[in-house]
Amino acid sequence: MLNIKGIWKSFGGLMALRHISVDVKEGDIKALIGPNGAGKTTLLNIISGIYQPDKGEVFFLGRNISNLPSTKIARKGISRTFQHVELFGNMTVLENIMVGRYVKTKAGFFSSGLKMPYVMKEEKEIQRKSEEILEYINLAQRNDELASNLPIGEQRILEIGRALATEPRLLLLDEPAAGLNIRETRNLGEIIRKIRKELRITIVLVEHDMELVMRISDSITVLNFGEVIAEGTPLEVQKNREVIVAYLGEEEEIQRGYNAHT
Amino acid sequence: MKKGDSLVFFIFIFLIGLLPVLSGSTYIMTVGVFAGINALVAIGLCILMGYAGQISLGQAGFYGIGAYVSAVLSLHFGLPVVVSLILAMVVAAMVAVILAVPALRLKGHYLAVATLGFGEIIYIILNEWGPGGPSGFGDIPHFSLLGYTITSTTGYFYLIWGLVAVVMIFSLNLIHSRTGRALRAIHDSELASNAMGLDVVELKIKVFILSAVYASLAGGLYAHYITFISPSSFSLFYSILVLMMVIVGGITNLWGAIIGAVVITVLPELLRRFEEFDVLVYGLILTLSLMFFRKGLVPILVEKIKKLRGLAVVKH
């Protein structure tokens, strides 16, 4: 479904990605892991069109999307969340989801101002659908609150809900568990699995929480210093020597998380 | 429009209808006419700033384009005023596109200066090449529709506030629609808006055009009401005045634009008794109101009402 072929990217003199190739199968949950600064978020930003690669190509459903702007990529069916939550803070929870419906609706500038009948109909549809999504992610009771007033855990869930509203084929999650406690992380894992199973959306996940990664992902790609050092199922990756070396001497916390699982 | 807006709208229409009956003086009506003209420009700027997050110091340019184009077309080319007004709005929209495409890539202060520069360029063009040059020109025909010409101030009062009402309905509908949500989203986070597939650039340009069209409509009405125009009415000073209206009224609420326009238009009239000191008093009132009503008059009012309601609920 998603084929990344030989991506290079540098910022100034800093080489962030060198010759990265990753394939994501339809219906998989793919995790990207690696120490801080390994280039995971950069890769995600390239897929979603926030950065353009220096060299190499990204194919989505067989089409080359490497040089499209993020808006166009979003409309092709790739939606995402952000490492530092990027909600529309001055809008309510429901409105955040409704914005997500933008690409799937088409009321125009003038017809909206004139409030044509079909606009009203569409508006009701947007509202119904958005409320449905809020139910789905268990945030329905919050719908009138300002997004910025939610606790971080719910903000992260809301961001996923907003991404779902665009009805994506591929969902990119950038550290969805950062800042969440154990219970919230569990809940998050459930939701991600539910999305894959019930909505048949392919998921690419960047995450530091090894327990979560190992529990929900189907395959894992490990990056270090902008290069792929290992790839495979959770079990395979855990046994990979290079991965262990890369993580040793890294943050204690990650080490502990890794050990805890084995 | 939402429920709350509908109620406010009803009161608003009621007031417009009532004022001429109550005041009975064309002096107050004249103040009302200018307040209405300013309100049209302010509503456009309010959408642009409060909802799309783009600043403009060049509204006077579009206001001037509206006035000059409509005046010249109706005076020198004999077009019916309604046609010339519409053509003026079309011209303003086209100029807005030409300006918006490169300018809206700029942010913050840079965008402010780019629009300021645009406004000044229009002003210089009017001064240098406009009919009558810096002295301006007169004998602009009055507004007429279907053979009926409006000459009385009361007539203009109803015409202009009627248009304000129409523009207000259109704008309120717009900001509570898919497009309006998208605009507020862009204001909050451009990054996320892009990732949601919103046409950020296209929407910004459209709103910019909308604000230009409102301003040019106001300019055209101004020209046909006052029948004499000169470039000095379309200088940077006016752009800043409109900005002041929007901020004083409250940038986050469209009604704020109308309230701001009325307050800023009426204030100098109330300060007449201060004669020489009026500039000083005006400045002081502005400074203090900006400092103490930071969010703008209307949003603060809304908050107060909500609080009162909350208290009422608790009591019951």
Place this chain on the structure above:
Amino acid sequence: MKKVRKNFLVVCVVVLSIFLMFVNAYAKEPYKIGALFAVTGAASFLGEPEKNTAIMLQEQINKDGGINGHPLEIIIEDTKSDETQAVLSAKKLLEKDNVLVIIGPSTTGESMALVPIMNNAKTPLISCAAGAPITQPVKERYWIFKTPQYDLSAVEAIYTYMKNKGIDKVGIITISTGFGDAGKKALHEMAPKYGITIVSDERYGPKDSDMTTQLTKIKASGAQAVINWSVGPGQVIVTKNWQALKMGIPLYQSHGWGSKKNIELAGKAAEGVIAPLGRLVVWDKIPDKHPQKALLKKYTQDYEARYKSEPGTFGGHAYDSIMMVAEALKKAGPDKKMIRDYLETKIQKWPGTGGIFNMSPGDHCGLDKDAFEMVVVNNGDWEILK
């Protein structure tokens, strides 16, 4: 105790009001006239002396017993040099104050914006601005008059003088406001009639700080003289730049130059600058038997005593307007139509500060180029050229 004091107050107020009512009954009802001056804004150089003049004249007239026993009340509004404000102020004067006549506004643009309003309200307007379209075509300006000389007259005075000096190629430099624009148009319009060619036509903004570039261009164009048409600091800067550049050709200024303040600001640079000025600024240099002499002397001396500055040409416009209205009120009574008719037909050989007025149904200004004297700056003072 408190109650007593309160009662006492009430009694006082009642007595005082009755007393005031009697006083009012003695004095006749005041004649109200309105005045619109650009006291602030870009044209405040006009509005300031005009306003001062109006206040001074009101006092003088009322001290002398008013007009036929009626006190004169001049209600002054600031138009902020802006057409919108002028319209608002005019409406206020007409509606709220019910004035009989309006004096002003100070600029041509503002006056033009008021033409339809005054015609509608059937109220006379005596503008203090110079633009010819204010009173022409007279048919459509039934209620409109003006006291300042035409710009064309000032230009004619300059060109006549130049002709005598053998100058036929000039470079002009004008301020990019209504004042400079009017002058520019008049300079172009009159040039062919006097066989003068304008070889260079330059401009500057009202707040510009250096005009060396424009003057250098004029110098290079082979002009035999420079004419600067402006008011405010611009004319002083041009004068200073003209001197610094040692241009070697004479500098002419417009009638806006007519203030001692300009000589003071320009210092030595002002020496030799020539301008067409109304007799008001050179009143002490005209012969005693001149019909304007007496009133010019009185006006200037009164003004200087009161405001410690000179009235200048522009204060004079207000003087002429108000005096005309005062005379019309006295002779024709407080009726708008009668006042208008009086102004149109009875202001004949009427000496004012701007010249000798001759109003007629065909001319609502009534001044020509003889209203000006060519004046040169010599040793920091004015000197009339022959």
Place this chain on the structure above:
Amino acid sequence: MLTVFLQFLFSGLTVGSVYALVGIGFNIIYNATSIINLAQGEFVVIGGLLMWFFTESLKLPFLLSAVLTILSAGLIGLLMERLTIKPLKNADLLLMIMITIAVSIVLRGILMFNFGKDPYVYPPFTEGEPLSIYGAIIQQQTLWVIGITGLCIILLFLFFNKTIVGKAMLACAVNPTAAKLVGINVSRMVMLSFILSAVVGAIGGMAITPISLMEYDKGPMLAVKGFCAAIMGGLGSNRGAVIGGFIIGILESMTAGYIHSGLKDAVALVILLLILFFKPAGIFVSKTMLQLRKF
């Protein structure tokens, strides 16, 4: 030909140096607060008018007058900050900018009340014949203006790059929270920036008044031009403001000289717009620097 060209150039330099000084004034406050202080033009007017007041009205000696003018301007800057900016901690940036406009109206009102509407002038710093270079004439005061502009730039450079206080001020701009964490008194730095910027403005006013005269309402025009200069060079960069100021001044003069004087302001603005369209952060500021700041 050369003479004429040089004459245009000198005129441009005279005008440009004023724009540059106003532009620097903008930068000083912008660098500490991200605010564009639109009362900057009034500081220049205050400098010119107070200098007139001390030298011509009170007949004080030149140097004493200059010192008094600078002190008073600094005091006005301080008052402005303490009375209007400080009470509004963390308010919306746009609101702050509107307040500076409101303050500029108040300042204009006060100036009009005290000085009236007439222009003022005092003799140049040094009396004497203008200098002639290849036949082109340059007034001595123009050299003073350019010299003072240069001196201000050098002093400000040293201040911001070599002194602790200067560096601390810059830090406030980039990240006020971080600056607070490392123990910088942000509030005091903001105050200092207003004082400094008022002083720079006033110095500019003192220097140009003998050339261009000074009246109470010259401020807005100066502010607009100075703002354009600062933006052209890239907000925050003093070098940029100076070069921007001179570019605008020279462009105006050359347009007036070689095209037409009626278009001089328009051409300068068109070029400013073109520069912004191709280099959205001005000449001396990179796009990444721009992204670091909200405005």
